[in-house]
Amino acid sequence: MGVLSSGPASLAGFLLLAATASGSAGGRSEPAPAEAASKILARECYSCHNQVKRSGSLSLHTYRTLMKGGNKGPALVPGRSDESRMIQMVEGLLEPIMPEDGFLAEPDIEVLRAWVDAGAPPWEGDLGRMRLERLPDIRPAETVRPEVASLAFHPGGTMVAAGSYREVRLLRPGGEVQARLTGLAETVRSVVFSPDGSQLASGAGMPSRFGEVKIWDPAARELVRGWEGHTDCIYSVAFSPDGSVLATASYDRLIKLWEVKTGREIRTISGHVDAVYSLAFNPAGDRLASASADRTVKVWDVASGRQLGTPLSGSTAELFTMAFYPGGRRIAAAGTDKMIRIWDLGADGGTLAASVFSHDGPVIDLSLTPDGNTLISAGADGRVKFWDALSLEERKALEAQPDTVLALAVSPSGETLAVGRYDGIVVFEPIP
Numbered sequence: 001m002g003v004l005s006s007g008p009a010s011l012a013g014f015l016l017l018a019a020t021a022s023g024s025a026g027g028r029s030e031p032a033p034a035e036a037a038s039k040i041l042a043r044e045c046y047s048c049h050n051q052v053k054r055s056g057s058l059s060l061h062t063y064r065t066l067m068k069g070g071n072k073g074p075a076l077v078p079g080r081s082d083e084s085r086m087i088q089m090v091e092g093l094l095e096p097i098m099p100e101d102g103f104l105a106e107p108d109i110e111v112l113r114a115w116v117d118a119g120a121p122p123w124e125g126d127l128g129r130m131r132l133e134r135l136p137d138i139r140p141a142e143t144v145r146p147e148v149a150s151l152a153f154h155p156g157g158t159m160v161a162a163g164s165y166r167e168v169r170l171l172r173p174g175g176e177v178q179a180r181l182t183g184l185a186e187t188v189r190s191v192v193f194s195p196d197g198s199q200l201a202s203g204a205g206m207p208s209r210f211g212e213v214k215i216w217d218p219a220a221r222e223l224v225r226g227w228e229g230h231t232d233c234i235y236s237v238a239f240s241p242d243g244s245v246l247a248t249a250s251y252d253r254l255i256k257l258w259e260v261k262t263g264r265e266i267r268t269i270s271g272h273v274d275a276v277y278s279l280a281f282n283p284a285g286d287r288l289a290s291a292s293a294d295r296t297v298k299v300w301d302v303a304s305g306r307q308l309g310t311p312l313s314g315s316t317a318e319l320f321t322m323a324f325y326p327g328g329r330r331i332a333a334a335g336t337d338k339m340i341r342i343w344d345l346g347a348d349g350g351t352l353a354a355s356v357f358s359h360d361g362p363v364i365d366l367s368l369t370p371d372g373n374t375l376i377s378a379g380a381d382g383r384v385k386f387w388d389a390l391s392l393e394e395r396k397a398l399e400a401q402p403d404t405v406l407a408l409a410v411s412p413s414g415e416t417l418a419v420g421r422y423d424g425i426v427v428f429e430p431i432p
């Protein structure tokens with residue numbers, strides 16, 4: 001559980017790169033024009049110009065898609081900011097003014113202009129990822145402790161796994177660290193115990209390179225097996241109810257099914273048009289559901305890999321998290337648009353059963369109690385809220401946390417909630 005993370009670790013990596021770059025450029029401390037421009041585009045423009053919502057047929061997903069231009073032609077002319085449509089639009093010289101829902105601050109316009117005049121050099125990576133890494137905001141590394149990016153409760157209730165930068169910490173419920181599992185690729189964005197508790201799976205990886213799956217023996221605290229798959233980081237891992245199959249979801253838009261005891265790939269499921277952030281099997285194990293940045297939840301037939309029915313829609317922005325209700329007939333999902341939605345599943349898709357405006361910021365994680373009565377949400381606003389899982393009436397909110405909550409996990413008894421924060425701390429709270 002818990003897909004979003006940026007954290008001191010990735011920040012450290014970023015600072016290191018920046019330092020190297022400025023070293024070679026003779027002590028320059030300003031970010032490179034391309035990087036500065038891409039951050040502004042990610043912050044101010046990406047919400048309307050992405051792969052799903054391509055206003056004016058212009059997508060800023062990557063440098064390449066930007067350079068393809070939109071309906072009216074090229075968005076910019078390298079070296080000539082005065083002749084560039086996007087610059088004219090942000091300056092208000094060309095209608096409609098961009099961003100369409102506001103104005104760009106003068107210093108930001110200057111950065112874009114300088115970048116175009118410098119020949120519009122490409123930036124690395126894609127803006128979708130930068131946007132994601134902005135949540136929560138990257139801030140100075142005042143804490144050395146890497147963030148808790150994912151959490152899972154052992155089915156016996158005796159242990160909690162906390163995925164972090166390059167390690168998984170095994171804690172006693174209550175907090176004390178018992179062991180550290182190390183040797184992982186970057187941030188561990190997903191951890192999950194097998195239903196019988198004998199195995200722990202972790203999902204991690206390197207951006208634009210590979211996803212990494214590791215299977216651990218949590219009692220012996222040993223690696224059992226590990227493999228690479230996908231072409232980007234893994235954001236979610238889920239065991240089938242019988243523990244024999246592991247499903248993984250990646251930023252590369254794919255879902256894969258693996259045989260746990262060999263690491264053999266069983267099948268790839270493609271069908272989402274953007275990153276897949278969250279996955280869950282239904283209790284019977286014949287269905288898999290996935291939530292994606294393409295704003296949909298899709299339900300798949302595990303045996304054939306085929307999509308079942310129409311996607312569960314209604315979300316207006318990226319979905320980060322989803323949960324299957326214990327009966328397997330209902331799904332909750334949430335993400336950037338701050339709404340929690342629940343759908344009742346039918347033969348060909350699902351119908352929206354309820355929705356609620358839940359947080360003053362994107363919803364980062366959702367968890368259900370084992371009885372299916374309480375739905376718990378963590379928002380980028382630092383709040384953790386408890387909802388009636390059927391009516392979506394708010395039952396209680398925890399006091400605002402001192403730092404962003406990235407992951408939640410419910411104890412098997414349904415009595416305790418583990419809350420994993422950006423500052424690296426796991427707190428335990430009673431579930432009302």
Ligand code: HEC
Pocket residue numbers: 041044045046047048049055056057058069070071072073074075085086089090096098099100101104
């Ligand atoms: C709230 C939504 C929204 C935001 C945010 C936004 N845009 Fe747009 N943009 C649009 C829409 C809608 C159009 C199509 C307008 C039309 O064709 O009348 C458009 C069109 C454009 C076009 C012309 C594409 C073409 O060829 O037709 C450019 C260039 C552009 N936007 C740049 C930007 C930049 C740069 C930013 C950020 C500073 C930005 N936009 C932010 C909604 C948005």
